[in-house]
Amino acid sequence: MRTDQYNGHDYYLMDELLSDEHKLVRESARAWVKKEMSPIIEEYYEKATFPKHVIPGMAEIGAFGPYIPEEYGGAGLDQISYGIIMQELERCDSGLRSTSSVQSSLVMFPIWKYGSEEQRKKYLPKLAAGEMIGCFGLTEPDHGSNPGGMITNFKDAGDHYVLNGAKMWISNSPFADIAVVWAKNEEGRIHGLIVERGMEGFTTPETHGKWSLRASNTGELVFDNVKVPKENLLPGRSGLGAPLSCLDSARYGIAWGAIGAALDCYDSALRYSKERHQFGKPIGAFQLQQKKLAEMITEITKAQLLTYRLGQLKNEGRATTAQISMAKRNNVDMALKVAREARQIHGGMGITNEYPIMRHMMNLESVVTYEGTHDIHLLITGFDITGESAFK
Amino acid sequence: MKILVCISKAPDTTTKISFTDNDTKFNEENVQFIVNPYDEWYALVRGLELKEAGGGSVTTVTVGGSDHDPIIRKALAIGADNAVRINTEPQDGYTVAKEIAAYAEGKDYDLILLGKETINYNGSQVGGMLAELMGLPYVSVASKLDVAGDTATVEQDIPAGKQVVEGPLPIVISCAKGMAEQRIPNMRGIMAARTKPLEVVEPAGAAPLVTASKFSLPEDKGEVKMIDAENAESLIELLHNEAKVI
Ligand SMILES: Cc1cc2nc3c(=O)[nH]c(=O)nc-3n(C[C@H](O)[C@H](O)[C@H](O)COP(=O)(O)OP(=O)(O)OC[C@H]3O[C@@H](n4cnc5c(N)ncnc54)[C@H](O)[C@@H]3O)c2cc1C
Numbered sequence: 001m002r003t004d005q006y007n008g009h010d011y012y013l014m015d016e017l018l019s020d021e022h023k024l025v026r027e028s029a030r031a032w033v034k035k036e037m038s039p040i041i042e043e044y045y046e047k048a049t050f051p052k053h054v055i056p057g058m059a060e061i062g063a064f065g066p067y068i069p070e071e072y073g074g075a076g077l078d079q080i081s082y083g084i085i086m087q088e089l090e091r092c093d094s095g096l097r098s099t100s101s102v103q104s105s106l107v108m109f110p111i112w113k114y115g116s117e118e119q120r121k122k123y124l125p126k127l128a129a130g131e132m133i134g135c136f137g138l139t140e141p142d143h144g145s146n147p148g149g150m151i152t153n154f155k156d157a158g159d160h161y162v163l164n165g166a167k168m169w170i171s172n173s174p175f176a177d178i179a180v181v182w183a184k185n186e187e188g189r190i191h192g193l194i195v196e197r198g199m200e201g202f203t204t205p206e207t208h209g210k211w212s213l214r215a216s217n218t219g220e221l222v223f224d225n226v227k228v229p230k231e232n233l234l235p236g237r238s239g240l241g242a243p244l245s246c247l248d249s250a251r252y253g254i255a256w257g258a259i260g261a262a263l264d265c266y267d268s269a270l271r272y273s274k275e276r277h278q279f280g281k282p283i284g285a286f287q288l289q290q291k292k293l294a295e296m297i298t299e300i301t302k303a304q305l306l307t308y309r310l311g312q313l314k315n316e317g318r319a320t321t322a323q324i325s326m327a328k329r330n331n332v333d334m335a336l337k338v339a340r341e342a343r344q345i346h347g348g349m350g351i352t353n354e355y356p357i358m359r360h361m362m363n364l365e366s367v368v369t370y371e372g373t374h375d376i377h378l379l380i381t382g383f384d385i386t387g388e389s390a391f392k
Numbered sequence: 393m394k395i396l397v398c399i400s401k402a403p404d405t406t407t408k409i410s411f412t413d414n415d416t417k418f419n420e421e422n423v424q425f426i427v428n429p430y431d432e433w434y435a436l437v438r439g440l441e442l443k444e445a446g447g448g449s450v451t452t453v454t455v456g457g458s459d460h461d462p463i464i465r466k467a468l469a470i471g472a473d474n475a476v477r478i479n480t481e482p483q484d485g486y487t488v489a490k491e492i493a494a495y496a497e498g499k500d501y502d503l504i505l506l507g508k509e510t511i512n513y514n515g516s517q518v519g520g521m522l523a524e525l526m527g528l529p530y531v532s533v534a535s536k537l538d539v540a541g542d543t544a545t546v547e548q549d550i551p552a553g554k555q556v557v558e559g560p561l562p563i564v565i566s567c568a569k570g571m572a573e574q575r576i577p578n579m580r581g582i583m584a585a586r587t588k589p590l591e592v593v594e595p596a597g598a599a600p601l602v603t604a605s606k607f608s609l610p611e612d613k614g615e616v617k618m619i620d621a622e623n624a625e626s627l628i629e630l631l632h633n634e635a636k637v638i
Contacts, residue, residue, distance in 0.1 A: 007406055013422070015424075020461065020462040020465060021465075021582065021586070023462065024462070024465065024466055024469060024577065024582055024585075025579075025582060027466070027577075028469075028576050028577045028578070028579075028582065031574075031576045032576050035574075035576065060576075060578040060579065060580075061576070061578060061579060062578075062579035062582075066579065070583070075579040075580075075582070075583055076583065077579075077583075
């Protein structure tokens with residue numbers, strides 16, 4: 001097993017912009033990843049399953065809702081700390097980060113923002129501690145980029161609701177204890193419902209055969225006349241804007257996370273370029289390899305600057321959906337390109353699991369698609385700057 | 393049990409080392425500092441384990457300027473109850489020992505723990521001097537420590553095996569590998585560290601006994617000479633006459 005020699009790269013001395021607490025949060029997350037995750041990630045990727053035994057450790061380092069207030073079991077940290085944790089997790093594996101993103105931004109965030117006080121008290125402390133795992137059901141078999149067209153629906157049956165429909169591509173669904181499900185009421189308005197495992201008619205079949213995000217479990221949510229208690233409806237917000245605001249929070253974390261994957265690829269490629277000799281010198285001494293490495297660190301540095309500024313705006317509550325889209329799209333695309341170049345620098349070794357590159361590259365193919373595809377984010381920016389919607 | 397743990401900072405192990413002021417000072421520009429690993433992994437964590445098992449308190453003490461605060465906060469995040477920083481630059485092992493002794497004197501610590509050395513200067517002086525200045529017993533390079541009643545039982549790794557020694561509290565012990573496992577600060581700890589007390593005290597004003605007059609880096613490693621497997625004679629010749637190792 002390869003030892004994890006990763007060390008961050010900070011070409012523009014961005015660390016000077018971080019607080020001591022940010023750095024401590026990062027140091028702890030990185031140390032935890034190196035101790036608990038790096039030694040096992042390849043094995044779990046190969047087995048195509050999430051290492052559930054690390055969930056308590058993830059909770060310890062603040063991977064579940066670090067920005068949720070302390071009264072609900074969160075850490076009350078700022079948005080930059082959240083980003084830093086996502087980056088350290090995705091530096092290891094996008095699947096690990098996905099589990100954390102879903103729990104934090106797609107499950108805890110809506111319960112915190114749109115839930116009743118009873119719902120917050122009932123679910124948030126357990127979710128923060130990793131005693132309960134959640135998933136987020138928005139995408140349907142026939143409604144991916146166009147979630148507003150969803151057909152999953154619920155009807156008022158007096159003292160409860162009756163939920164019908166199916167969700168697809170749901171991260172964590174096979175083992176989640178609860179699902180935040182978005183469905184239309186009889187008037188066609190979208191609401192969030194908390195569905196618990198064990199409710200009659202609710203099943204979560206796993207999706208097999210993924211070549212990407214293998215260390216994260218993905219599945220369906222199937223609702224066959226599921227009786228959902230009325231107190232499980234999120235009362236605070238309805239309409240498509242409710243789930244989309246959760247996506248804003250998750251996409252923000254992905255913007256940070258993707259830099260982590262890119263840094264890991266760059267870090268490995270830079271080290272390899274110094275160690276591997278051909279034609280009597282290290283391959284890093286050849287101009288063609290230097291071009292790749294120099295371009296990688298340039299793109300990583302640009303993404304770091306973009307994302308740090310976004311973090312400041314997010315802390316001030318000023319980051320717009322379109323600004324978050326730009327960072328998510330740019331950074332994931334950047335990470336994919338870095339992974340592809342890094343793969344080439346490693347030569348044949350780059351295709352093996354001796355190095356993390358292929359795994360990152362395959363993972364990033366999901367990351368570039370979920371939480372708004374690469375194309376859809378461009379449409380969001382296009383809409384924002386022209387005022388013309390090109391979605392339909 | 394009242395435990396005092398001495399904590400100092402050290403450059404991260406991946407730091408590129410260089411010097412300033414005519415090679416008399418280590419260049420701290422852009423250097424990432426960490427808690428000296430022997431202080432953190434062994435002294436502090438063992439101190440916390442003893443407190444958790446038997447009650448009491450763990451205080452950390454650091455001689456240094458405010459640039460030491462980040463590593464002190466980390467020690468608090470790992471679990472120390474409170475911290476003291478003696479506000480003066482550490483100059484040599486003696487000034488550090490003297491300042492800590494002046495602070496700790498009369499405060500009734502049962503156990504004073506510190507790392508066996510720092511990973512930058514590797515002087516291994518502070519523990520012995522501190523014990524002497526305070527008139528306390530001292531055990532160095534301990535790999536295991538237990539306390540029962542008023543007696544500390546300490547295991548040390550010695551060349552051929554292990555040695556077990558006992559000493560009465562209060563006692564000073566320098567800690568080495570084996571004492572405890574690394575503890576990663578968790579989110580609760582990081583949050584709690586925000587409000588734990590970090591007291592800054594003025595120094596007693598100890599003067600150094602020695603000063604560094606010059607630092608230099610080790611010489612670059614020489615070229616590798618490849619010798620054909622068939623040609624053992626030439627290898628022996630080179631080991632004799634060039635490397636002069638046999
Ligand atoms: C591993 C994984 C985990 C996931 N986890 C979750 C989860 O936890 N919860 C959840 O709800 N969803 C999840 N998803 C679903 C994900 O959000 C969707 O896959 C994504 O929104 C795209 O939807 P789709 O796959 O149906 O693609 P489609 O929407 O069918 O898109 C296919 C292609 O058409 C393009 N396209 C679509 N509309 C337009 C347009 N108007 N203009 C131009 N091009 C367009 C897209 O960019 C894409 O290239 C996950 C997906 C994956 C792969």
